[in-house]
Amino acid sequence: MTVLLAIDQGTTSTRAIVFAPDGGKRAVAQRELPQHFPKPGWVEHDAEQIWADTVTCVRDALRQAGLKAGDVAAIGITNQRETAVIWDRASGKPIHHAIVWQDRRTSAFCQQHQDKSEWLAQRTGLLLDPYFSATKIGWLLDHVDGARARAEKGELAFGTIDSWLLWQLTGGKAHVTDATNASRTALFNLRTQDWDDELLDFFGVPRALLPQVLDTAADFGTTQAELFGGGIAIGGVAGDQQAATIGQACFTPGMIKSTYGTGCFMVLNTGDELKRSKHRLLSTVAYRLENKPTFALEGSIFVAGAAVQWLRDAMHLIKAAGETERLARSIEDTQGVYLVPAFTGLGAPYWDPQARGAVFGLTRDTGIAHIVRAALESVGYQTRDLLRAMEQDAVSPTELRVDGGMVVNDWLTQCLADILQIPTVRPRTVETTALGAAFVAGLQVGVYGSLDDIAKLWQAERRFEPKMDRARADALYAGWQDAVQRVRT
Template identity: 75%
Template sequence: MKHLLAIDQGTTSTRAIVFDPDGNKLGVAQRELPQSFPKPGWIEHDAQHIWDDTVACVQGAMADAGLAADEIAALGITNQRETAVLWDRKTGKPVCPAICWQDRRTSAFCQQHQDRNDWINEKTGLLLDPYFSATKLAWMLDHTEGARERAERGELAFGTVDAWLMWNLSGGQLHVTDATNASRTALFNIVTHDWDDELLDFFKVPRSLLPEVRDSAADYGQTEPELFGGPIRIGGIAGDQQAATIGQACFEPGMSKSTYGTGCFLVLNTGREFKRSKNRLLSTIAYRLNGETTYALEGSIFVAGAAVQWLRDAMHLIRAAGETEKLAQSIPDNDGVYLVPAFTGLGAPYWDPEARGAIFGLTRDSGIAHIVRAALESVGYQTRDLLDAMAKDALAPTELRVDGGMVVNDWLSQSLADLLQLPVVRPVTVETTALGAAFLAGLTVGVYASLDDIASRWQSETRFEPKMDPARANQLLVGWRDAVARVRCN
C-alpha cells in the first residue's frame, strides 16, 4: 500500500491528487474557489466552501484513481499560506469570512507601526505587512461582534487553512499546524520555535486561539472514517511554497525553486542557519523534520498568474490563459511596453502595499499582443528582482527549478531564462506543490526512507538555457525598474 494522496488547497482552486511513489498522477479532482471583494483591497474566502470542496475533491480523486481508503498509505496537506480562518470550537463553524493572504485592509496599522519592523524581523524573519496572518487575526477579533470576548474565554480557534482542514478532517479532535505555516503568521518565533508571547501581546492575540505546532512530516492522526469510506492516515503538512520546495527536491543549501501560480514565490534553501535578509526578503522555515529546522530565504510576488486572470476576466483581452503564448510570440519584442501588476501592492523586495498597477510605454502601434507580452514579462522581471536580492544576501543559485501552472508555457519559461540569465529547469511533474505534500506523508509512513530517496525520484523534463544577450536583458531590466519607480508610494 504505497499510494499517496495530497490535498492542495490554493487561492483560486482546491485540488486533490493521488500519486504513486514515483510521483506519477493516478487520479485528480479540482474545483475552482470563488473569491469575494467586498471593498477595494479586501479579499475574502468562504472557509466552509473550502472544506466542502476539499471533501468533494478527495472523493473525486480517489474515484478517478479507482482506489478505496484502505489503499491509500497516507494523506498530506498543502495550502495557501497566511490566509486567516477563525471558527467556533463548539460548532466548528467559521465566525466570519476568511481573510485571504492578498488582502490589504490592515495597511494603515502596518504603516503606523513600521518602527517595529526590525523587532518583528528578528523574531519571525518576516516584515510588518498586511500579507501575514497576525494583523488579519487582530482585525477579525476587533471587527467581528463578540469575537474578542469569546476568544478570551477560549471559545474560538484560529488557524491558517491547513489547521482549518485538519480540524475538520479529524472531526474537531485536532487543532494543529506545522512549522512552515506557523512561520508565516508573524506570531511564531522561528528561533525559539514557539508562539512568541511578546508578539501575541503586540498584536493582542490570546494564546488559547492558536494551534499546536508539529513537524512538517509527522503523525497527524487520521481522517474521520465516514468522510472517505474509511480512515486515512495524515502524515504531512506544509505551506504551499515550502511544499513546492520539497516537491522540487531542493534539499541542499543554495538550491532554489520558483512557483508560478496566482503569485510567484522564489525559495532558496539556506540550510540549518537562520539568515536574516538585509535586502527586504523574508527568512522562513523551509521544513522541519525530526525536530530539526531547515531555513530558507523567500521572495514573495503577489501577482503572477493573477495578471493573466486579469487579462481574461477583467479586460477580456483573451478567452483562455493558453492564448498568451501565441500572442507573446506574435511580436518580436515588447516595443517598450511594461505592465507593473501591483494590483494588491508590491511584494518583495519593495513591500509597498499602496502601490497600484499600471501600463507604461503605450503608443499608437501598441495592441493586445504587447499588453499580454508585458504581463508575462512582468513575471520574469519580478523574479530577477528577487534573485538579485538573494545574491546580495546569501548566494546566487546556479539554476532555478520552476513549477506551477504558468510554466507549461514554453515561451514564458524561455523568457524567464533570458531575463534571469540563468538556466530554468521544468520538472516532469509540475504539480510539485501537491507532490511535496505527498512526499511528506510518505516520509512519515515509510514509503520513502529519506530525503535522498525522495530526491532520487525528481526528474527534469526541459532545461531552458539563456539565449538573450546579457546587455539586452539588462536594458529591459532598466525599463522595468523605471516603471516600478513610477507606481511606488514609499
C-alpha cells in the same frame, strides 16, 4: 496498490491529486474557488466552501483512480499560506469569511507601527505587513461582535487553511499546524520554534486561539471514516511554497526554486543557518523534521498568474490562459510597453502596500498581444528582482528550478531564462507543490526512508538556456525598474 494523496488548497482552486510512490500522477480532481472583494484591496474566501470542495475533490480523485480509502498510505496537505480563519470550536462554523493573504485591510496598522519592524524581523524573519496572519487575526477579533471576548474564553479557534482542514477532516480532534505555516503568521519565534508571548501581546492574540505546532512530517490525525469510506492517516503538512521546495528536492543549502501560481515565490535553502536578509527577503522555515528546522530565504511576488486571470476575467483580452503563449510569440517585442501588476501593492523586495498597477508605454500601435506579452514579461522582471536580492544576501545560483501552472508555457519559461540570464529547469512533474505534500506524508508513514530517497525521484523534463544577449536583457530590465519607480511615487 499503495498510493499517497495530496490535498492542494490554493488561492484560486482546491485540488486533490493521487500519486504513486515514484511520484507519478494517478488522478486529479479540481474545483475553482471564487474570490470575494468586499472593498478595494480586500480579498476573502468562504472557508466552508473550501471545506466542501476539499471533500468533493478527494472523493472524485479516489473514484477516478479506482481506489478506496484503504489503498491510501497517507494524506499530505499543502495550502495557501497566511490566509486566516477563525471558527467556533463547538459548531465548527467560521465567524467570518477567511481573510486571504493578498488582503490589505490592515495596512494602516502596519504603517502606524513600522518602528516595530526590526523587532518583529528578529523574532519571526518577517516584515510588519498586512500579508501575514497576525494583523488579520486582530482585525477579526476587533470587528466581529463578541469575538475577542469569546477568544479569550477559549471558545474560538484560529488556523491557517491547513488547520481549518485538519479540524474538519478529523471531526474537531486535531487543532494543529506545522512549523512552515506557523512561521508565516508573524506570531512564531524562529529560534524557539514556538509561539512568542511578546508577539501575541503586541498583536492582541490570545494564546488559547492558536493551534499546536508540529513537524512538517508528523501524526496529524486520521480522517473521519464516513468522509471517504474509511479513515486515512494524515502524515504531512506544508505551506505551499515549502511544499514546492520539497517537491523540487531542494534539500541542499544553496538550492533554489521558484513557483509560478497566483503569485510567484522564490525559496533558497539555507540549511540550519537562520540567515537574515539585508534586501527585504523573508527568513522562514523550509521544513522541520524530527524537531530540527531547515531554514530558507524567500522572496514573494503577489501577482504572477493572477495577472493572466486579470487579462481574462477583468479586461476580457483573452478567453483562456492558454492563449497567452500564442499571443506572446506573435510579436517580436512589446515595443516598450511595461505592465506593473501591483494590484494589491508590491511584494519583495519593495514591500510597498500603497503601490498600484499600471501599464506604461502605450502608443496608437499597441494591441492586445503587446499587453499580454508585457504581463508575462512582468513575471520575469519580478523574478529578477528577487534573484538580485538573493545574490546580494546569499549565493549566485547556477540554475533555477521552476514549477507551477504558468511554466507549462514554453515561451514564458524561456523568457525567464532570458531575463534572468541563468538556465531555468522544469521538472517532470510541475505539480511540485502537491507532490511535496505527498512526499512528506510518505516520509511520515515509511513509504520513503529519508530525504535522499525523495531526491532520487526528482527528474528534469526540460532545461531552458538563455538565448537573449545580456546587454539586451539588462536594457529591458532597466525599463522595468523605471516603470516600478513610477507606480511607487
